[in-house]
Amino acid sequence: MSVSEIVFQAGNATNGSGAANATNASAAGGGQTFPEILSGLLGLGPNPDPGLQFLFAVVGATLIAVLFLTIAAVGGIWGKRKITAAFTDRIAVNRVGPFGLLIIVADAVRLLSKEVIIPDSVDRPAFDIAPMVLPFSALLGFAVIPLGSGLQLADPETGFVFVFAASSLASLGLLMSGYSSNNKYSFLGGLRALAQNLAYEIPLVVTGASVVLFTGTLKLSEVVAVQSQPLLTLGGLTIPSWFAFVNPFAFVLFLIANLAEVGRNPFDTPEAPGELVAGYMTEYSGAYFVLLYLGEFLHIFLGGAIIATLFLGGPAGPVLPGLVWMVIKILAVYLFTQWMRSAMPRVRIDQMIEIGWKGLLVMSFANLVLTAILVGVIA
Amino acid sequence: MSLERPTDRTDTVGVTEEGLDYDALADLLGDRVVSREQHHHTEAFTIRPDEVQDVLFALRDQAGFDHCSNVTAQEYENRFETIYHLKKYADPTQELSVVVPTSKDNPVSESAEPVYRTADWHEREAYDLVGIQYEGHPDMRRILLPETWKGHPMGLDYNQEKPQIVTLEAHANPLEDDEHDAGADTMYLNIGPHHPATHGVLHIETVLDGEQVAHVEPDIGYLHRCEEQMAQQGTYRHEIMPYPDRWDYVSAGILNEWAYARTAEELTDLDVPDYAQVIRTMSAELCRIAAHMLAVGTFALDVYGEFTATFMYAFRDREVVENILEDLTGQRLMFNYLRLGGVAWDLPEPREAFFEKIRDFLDGLPHKLDEYHDLLTSNEIFQLRCANTGVLDAETAKQYGATGPVARASGVDYDIRRDDPYGYYPELDWDVVTAEEGDNYARVLCRLQEVEESARIIDQCVDLLEDWPEDDREIQSNVPRTLRPDDDAEIYRAVEGAKGELGIYIRSDGTDKPARFKIRSPAFSNLQTLPELAVGEYVPDLIASLASLDIVLGEVDR
Numbered sequence: 001m002s003v004s005e006i007v008f009q010a011g012n013a014t015n016g017s018g019a020a021n022a023t024n025a026s027a028a029g030g031g032q033t034f035p036e037i038l039s040g041l042l043g044l045g046p047n048p049d050p051g052l053q054f055l056f057a058v059v060g061a062t063l064i065a066v067l068f069l070t071i072a073a074v075g076g077i078w079g080k081r082k083i084t085a086a087f088t089d090r091i092a093v094n095r096v097g098p099f100g101l102l103i104i105v106a107d108a109v110r111l112l113s114k115e116v117i118i119p120d121s122v123d124r125p126a127f128d129i130a131p132m133v134l135p136f137s138a139l140l141g142f143a144v145i146p147l148g149s150g151l152q153l154a155d156p157e158t159g160f161v162f163v164f165a166a167s168s169l170a171s172l173g174l175l176m177s178g179y180s181s182n183n184k185y186s187f188l189g190g191l192r193a194l195a196q197n198l199a200y201e202i203p204l205v206v207t208g209a210s211v212v213l214f215t216g217t218l219k220l221s222e223v224v225a226v227q228s229q230p231l232l233t234l235g236g237l238t239i240p241s242w243f244a245f246v247n248p249f250a251f252v253l254f255l256i257a258n259l260a261e262v263g264r265n266p267f268d269t270p271e272a273p274g275e276l277v278a279g280y281m282t283e284y285s286g287a288y289f290v291l292l293y294l295g296e297f298l299h300i301f302l303g304g305a306i307i308a309t310l311f312l313g314g315p316a317g318p319v320l321p322g323l324v325w326m327v328i329k330i331l332a333v334y335l336f337t338q339w340m341r342s343a344m345p346r347v348r349i350d351q352m353i354e355i356g357w358k359g360l361l362v363m364s365f366a367n368l369v370l371t372a373i374l375v376g377v378i379a
Numbered sequence: 380m381s382l383e384r385p386t387d388r389t390d391t392v393g394v395t396e397e398g399l400d401y402d403a404l405a406d407l408l409g410d411r412v413v414s415r416e417q418h419h420h421t422e423a424f425t426i427r428p429d430e431v432q433d434v435l436f437a438l439r440d441q442a443g444f445d446h447c448s449n450v451t452a453q454e455y456e457n458r459f460e461t462i463y464h465l466k467k468y469a470d471p472t473q474e475l476s477v478v479v480p481t482s483k484d485n486p487v488s489e490s491a492e493p494v495y496r497t498a499d500w501h502e503r504e505a506y507d508l509v510g511i512q513y514e515g516h517p518d519m520r521r522i523l524l525p526e527t528w529k530g531h532p533m534g535l536d537y538n539q540e541k542p543q544i545v546t547l548e549a550h551a552n553p554l555e556d557d558e559h560d561a562g563a564d565t566m567y568l569n570i571g572p573h574h575p576a577t578h579g580v581l582h583i584e585t586v587l588d589g590e591q592v593a594h595v596e597p598d599i600g601y602l603h604r605c606e607e608q609m610a611q612q613g614t615y616r617h618e619i620m621p622y623p624d625r626w627d628y629v630s631a632g633i634l635n636e637w638a639y640a641r642t643a644e645e646l647t648d649l650d651v652p653d654y655a656q657v658i659r660t661m662s663a664e665l666c667r668i669a670a671h672m673l674a675v676g677t678f679a680l681d682v683y684g685e686f687t688a689t690f691m692y693a694f695r696d697r698e699v700v701e702n703i704l705e706d707l708t709g710q711r712l713m714f715n716y717l718r719l720g721g722v723a724w725d726l727p728e729p730r731e732a733f734f735e736k737i738r739d740f741l742d743g744l745p746h747k748l749d750e751y752h753d754l755l756t757s758n759e760i761f762q763l764r765c766a767n768t769g770v771l772d773a774e775t776a777k778q779y780g781a782t783g784p785v786a787r788a789s790g791v792d793y794d795i796r797r798d799d800p801y802g803y804y805p806e807l808d809w810d811v812v813t814a815e816e817g818d819n820y821a822r823v824l825c826r827l828q829e830v831e832e833s834a835r836i837i838d839q840c841v842d843l844l845e846d847w848p849e850d851d852r853e854i855q856s857n858v859p860r861t862l863r864p865d866d867d868a869e870i871y872r873a874v875e876g877a878k879g880e881l882g883i884y885i886r887s888d889g890t891d892k893p894a895r896f897k898i899r900s901p902a903f904s905n906l907q908t909l910p911e912l913a914v915g916e917y918v919p920d921l922i923a924s925l926a927s928l929d930i931v932l933g934e935v936d937r
Contacts, residue, residue, distance in 0.1 A: 088691035184568050188590070188918070231668050265684055265758050274576040274681045342688045343754065345679075345761045348919045349590055 007284025034060040035319045037150045055131060064142050067300055069294065071327065075334055076297040077104045087342035093096075116286035119259060123180035128365035130180065131288040133173030134295030141166035141302045146221045148315020148322020164205050167261070167302055170295070171197040174270065174333045177292065178280035192349055193263065193270035199356030200260035200267075203364035207254045210364075210371040211243050211310045244311040250310045250367050255336070257360055258276030260352070263296070263338040266344040269352055304333030391443035399473045404442055408434055416478075418580055419645060419870035423462070431479055431489035431502075432515075435463065439494055443467050444475060445777050446793075447495035449871065449899035451884045452505030459486045459511050463498075464871045464899070466885065468777055468791055471799045471880075473710035481511060491518035497780030500907050507827045508533040508607075517811065523936060560909045565593055572601050576681050576922045579932030583909075585921070592921050595910045599903075602936040610896040614731065615643055615862040616719060619896075624713040626900065630669035630701065631877035633662045633708075636717040642872040642883040643719050646864045649664040652853040653803070654844075655721035660803040661737075661840035662707055662716065664833040665700050670877035671784075671833075672697040673827040674929040675765035678823055679755060681926040682764055690755045696747050699740050719862070720919035721855030726844065737783055737841050744834050748827060756824055765820035769912040770922030772817055779911070780904040783879025785928055786824040795875040807839045819920070822927040861891050871899075878929055898937050902930040 032040070035056035040046045047053075078093065078101055085092030093100030118127070143166075144159040146152040156162060171194055178190015184294040212218060215226045231241035260267035271279040281292050308314055308329035315322030347355065393404040401422045405412050411434050414425045426434050438444045444465040444786060451462040463477040469799045481488045490513035491498035502513045503522040521528060530537050540547065571577040580601035586594035606622055613619040623635035628917045637659060644651060651659075676693025701711045706727050708716040716723050725735050739877030755761055771781070776789040786793055795809040812828040814821035866889035873882030879901030888894035905928050912924040 029526045086688045086689040088686070089695055169720060183565060268684055269919075272919070275919050279576060338686075341684065341686050345683045345687075345758060345764055346763060346918050346919070347760055350917060351763060 003180070012135075033152050033155050034063075035153065048174060057153060060122045060151070061143070061327035062155065064147065064151065065139055067297060068139065068142060071301060071330075072294050072297040073104050073108065075301075075331065076293065077107045079331075079334075080338060083338045084342055087339060102127045111290045112287055114286040114289075116288055117283075119182060119283050122283065126176045127283075130173045130177035130290075131284065131291035133176065134170055135291055135298050136295075137166055137169035137173060138295060138298035139355045140169070142305065144220055145305045145309055146224050146300075146314050147305070148324075148326045151323055153223065155219060155221045160208065160218040160223070163220070163302075163306055164201075164208065167306070168197070168201055169301065170299055171201075174280050177284070181280070181283040183283050184277070185276045186280050186282045188307055189270050189272070189276045189282070192272075193280060194266065195349070195353060196260055196263070196330070196356070199353050199359050201362065203356065203360035204254065204257040204261055206307075206361075206364040206368050207250050207257060208249065208310055210250050210368045213368070213371045214243065214246065214373050217367065220309055220314075223311060224316070225331050227313040228316055240316060242311060242313040242316075247367075247371065250371070251307075252309060252366055253360060253367060254311065255333075258307060258333075258363070259337060259340060260356065262300045262301070262303045262337065265341040266347050267352055268341070268346055269349045272346060300334050300337055301330050304330035307333050392441050395442070398933060399475070401475075404438070404475065407437060407441060408437055417693065418476055419861070419868065421474040421476055423478045423869070425478045425480060426481050428481045428488035431463075431477075431491055432494055432503045432739055434477060435465075435491050435494040438465060438475065442475075443469070444473075445469075446471070447491065447497050447501075447557070447875065448880060449782055449882055449884060449897065450491070450501035450505060451627075451871070451895070451897040452509040453886065453895045453897075454509055454533070456535070458483060459488075459509065461488055461502075461505060461511055461882070462869075462871075463491060463495075466712055468786075468793045469797060471793070471873075474871075476869075486510060487512045487514050489514050491517055495780065496778040497777075497904050500903065507531065510534045517686060521600075523603040525600075525773070526773070531586070532605070536722075548740075564588060569779075575685070578677060578930060581819070581906075581925075581930070581932055581935075583921075583925070584675050584920075587918065590914050590917050592916055592918065595913045595916065595921065597906055597909050599906070599935050601933070602932045604937065605900055606934075606937040607896050609891050610898075614891045615647065615864070616858070616860070616891070619643070620717060620719075621713065621715045624715060625933060626898065626937060627670070627877055627881075627931045628712060629673045629931055630697070630704075630712055631666050631931075632653070632710075632712060632714040633659070633666045633704075633716055633876065634670070634677075634876045635881060636714065637663055637802070637879040638872075638874045638876065638883050640717045640719060641874055642885055643862070644815070645872055646868060646870045646885055646887065647862045648720070649725075649858060650722055650856045652856055654847055654852050656803040656855050656900055657840050657843050657847075658719060658722050658854070660807070661837050661844070662704065662714075663802070664836045665704055666714075667833045667877050668830050668837075669697045669700040670703070673829050674826055674877075675751065675755070675823060676865070677925040677927070678819075678923070681922050682761065689751065691752070692747070692750060696744075699743075701735075703737055703740060706736065718855055718858075720858040723854075725852060725854050730845075734845055737837065741834050741838050742840075744830070748831060751827055756820070756827065762820065764824065764919070765818065765927075766816070767818050767820075767925065768916055768920040769819040769927060770817050771908055771912055775911050776908065779908045780907055781816075781879070782901050782904065783876070784812075784822055784825045784829060785879065785905045788814045788816045788821040795873055795878075799873070800801065801874060803840070803843075804836070807836055809835050809839075819923050819927040822929075828930070836853070863887075863889060863891050865889070873899065876901055878931070878934065879905060881934075900934045900937060902928075902932075902934040903937075906930045906935055911923070 035053055038056045081092040093103045094148055096102040141163045142152040144156060144162050174193035175190045178186045215223045227240060227242050228236045229241045231245055232239055240246060263270050284292055308326060312329050315326040317325030392407045393400045405415060411426055411430050412424045413427060416423050444467055446468050447463055448466045449464040453460050456745050460481040462587060465475045465477060467473045479488050488511055490502055500522060504518055505511050506513065506519060507521040507523050508531055528543060556906060566587045568587050570585050571581040572580040572582040582598040584596040584598055585592060606626060610619050610622050619639060620636060623639050626635050672693045676690045677816060679689035691883035705711050705776040708714040771789045773790045776786045776791050792811060792813050798810055809832050812825050812832060814825050825844045864887035869886045871882055871884040873880045881901055882899030884897040885893045886895040913921040
């Protein structure tokens with residue numbers, strides 16, 4: 001298989017036979033969303049009454065939220081320490097439970113039992129809403145991601161747009177928390193976060209759009225389906241046409257822009273411990289802090305999920321079920337962010353804006369135009 | 380970059396082949412010199428308090444005294460006295476003390492700030508602790524003690540017993556005269572005293588214009604522990620030596636102890652056996668490695684973020700040094716290992732195992748330093764962040780009395796180990812590391828290279844110690860049980876501490892305790908350069924510049 005055939009696939013998709021491709025892809029859950037599968041299993045047909053549909057959707061949403069909150073708890077509390085420790089020659093938690101795993105329980109209890117301190121003259125509704133906006137915007141994004149094993153809540157025609165729109169809502173949360181905290185460090189952090197997200201969201205979406213040029217659809221299940229085609233066969237080993245292989249340049253661009261989007265080194269300027277104390281999080285404590293902290297990890301996972309969906313074939317993978325592969329890919333991206341965090345210096349805010357507007361933006365448009373020409377010429 | 384002293388000696392007044400010609404200097408100043416007296420190692424010219432600037436300008440511009448090393452203030456029964464300890468960066472053995480007595484009822488002296496910028500903080504400290512006023516000083520207020528403090532604690536009539544209760548309400552609100560008025564676009568920001576990047580309890584009053592720094596004012600004194608007063612209450616022989624460990628407390632202890640040892644030994648005319656000098660040299664350089672590792676590690680912390688590998692690597696390697704020092708001294712930070720006339724005890728037995736441990740460390744060090752260069756100095760983002768930020772040029776560095784790696788990274792080739800030799804340094808083969816750029820990057824690079832040089836010194840010391848004949852291992856010379864230096868003897872001596880020139884001034888009064896004990900802290904002078912480094916830069920560079928100065932608040936505040 002070659003690029004031309006993928007493009008041919010893409011052409012198919014635009015011609016309306018994309019659905020056929022989607023059904024070919026077993027990993028994508030057969031093109032059915034989770035509520036549809038659920039109602040099918042219960043013998044209610046694909047279109048039960050709206051009340052039941054809503055109920056199934058809530059069940060699915062709960063499942064996904066619980067799944068990712070669990071991963072955030074394990075990855076954020078325990079995994080983060082272990083990974084960072086491995087990178088920095090330490091041992092990390094090993095006393096509470098096997099491999100120190102019970103530290104998750106201990107930490108959860110500790111964090112939640114702390115007092116929520118509301119400083120004087122904070123901007124009350126905004127200060128309270130911001131910690132909710134952050135994690136919920138990330139969870140919202142998961143609604144349209146095909147997580148494999150049939151776990152996809154909805155599969156709208158505009159899934160691609162929706163997922164970026166949802167994840168961008170986080171900027172609002174960051175700005176709200178920074179602006180309402182009545183603290184200059186938070187204020188600076190919030191402004192930095194906004195400036196950074198503005199500078200990196202555009203390259204992120206534009207780079208993502210180059211994938212859409214290949215697939216010809218914004219529907220994420222079809223983006224995944226297109227990637228399940230083999231790219232080339234090397235001595236019995238079939239390499240699928242994941243867009244990370246088809247267009248590595250876009251993949252790297254996206255990975256870098258995503259680092260900035262989730263605020264990890266070398267782009268962790270909004271938090272910038274050492275400069276801004278904790279940036280927009282400075283004034284938060286107790287449960288509010290937990291929400292912000294969780295939200296940060298959920299965003300990294302959402303970033304990982306988007307990368308997996310657009311570039312790494314979504315839930316596709318041998319032997320293991322799709323959902324497991326999806327989680328593995330998400331955690332791989334998470335591992336990458338932690339690695340950067342241990343090894344990379346933080347760029348200065350002005351340098352970062354410069355890299356975003358003058359570097360990544362230009363390159364992402366160049367990538368888009370080149371991809372468009374390539375697709376246009378070959379198709 | 381060599382052991383040879385720079386030979387650039389222009390036609391400055393008083394410089395002769397045999398050393399400094401004080402008569403020529405006195406001729407230069409004419410009748411402005413009221414009297415001359417002899418201190419250890421130098422002469423002191425007494426001048427009138429209203430001619431300070433005239434005299435110092437003449438000495439700086441015509442006699443080449445470009446380094447105001449220290450300013451000591453003290454109170455006698457009948458007068459106040461300010462002593463400016465002048466040196467030359469090109470040759471610190473050429474010293475001159477300028478004594479400015481002022482009367483008791485009107486302790487006002489002309490400020491030296493227009494001549495030497497470094498006098499700014501030194502004179503504020505003198506005002507704060509002793510109570511001398513400096514006319515023409517740009518900012519005459521307390522520096523170490525709170526603004527609301529009553530009295531001057533090192534004055535003779537100060538009541539030590541009277542409690543000083545300063546309630547929170549009585550403190551001035553730092554926001555009260557905020558430079559932020561309705562029309563201005565600037566923002567006042569308190570960095571510290573509780574802030575992750577201040578390396579202790581330092582408060583930096585900052586005015587920001589957007590993300591850029593418009594004004595910086597370090598506010599120190601949060602860790603002031605009256606180290607000078609405490610030393611004045613201890614006897615020379617044993618009771619003062621533990622204090623220096625607590626100045627630069629991040630494992631530079633033996634370097635600090637040596638500052639006291641050198642001063643007190645020369646004051647009381649004690650010899651130190653060669654064997655002890657070698658041990659001192661070796662252990663001091665181990666301390667320097669530990670201190671520089673910490674400096675580089677915390678710098679990485681401030682530039683990278685809190686989860687950086689470099690920080691942990693630095694601590695891992697520092698730990699090895701700490702273990703060696705623990706074997707030697709029994710302590711990991713507060714060594715108290717040096718004694719007047721030598722060291723406390725010989726190397727630990729079995730000696731071979733001890734040498735083996737040091738050699739293992741030295742053998743592994745080049746590889747570890749490569750790791751730092753991989754992670755830090757050759758990282759492009761790191762270069763982007765650190766090169767050309769926080770630039771300190773050589774002239775400004777000299778004006779502020781900057782010393783140590785901070786000065787050397789700005790191209791000031793000044794290292795007391797070479798220029799005013801002590802210990803066993805002159806016998807060993809090593810280089811002084813300098814750089815020209817004077818930016819944050821150069822300061823980090825200098826420290827990393829100084830670690831290499833220290834390793835070279837230690838290596839040679841271990842060689843020497845291994846072959847030292849067993850019956851010649853004299854660790855202490857014969858020291859009288861009670862040391863009583865001559866009445867009214869004055870001395871100012873310095874060593875190369877981890878952060879730069881660590882000097883001590885002692886005036887004896889014939890008893891077994893010093894009458895005045897003044898510490899010249901390198902970090903105190905280096906920190907003064909912060910506004911020069913940071914104004915106009917971005918907030919992250921302010922933090923990086925502060926980290927690159929490598930201050931330890933225990934030494935700044937004393």
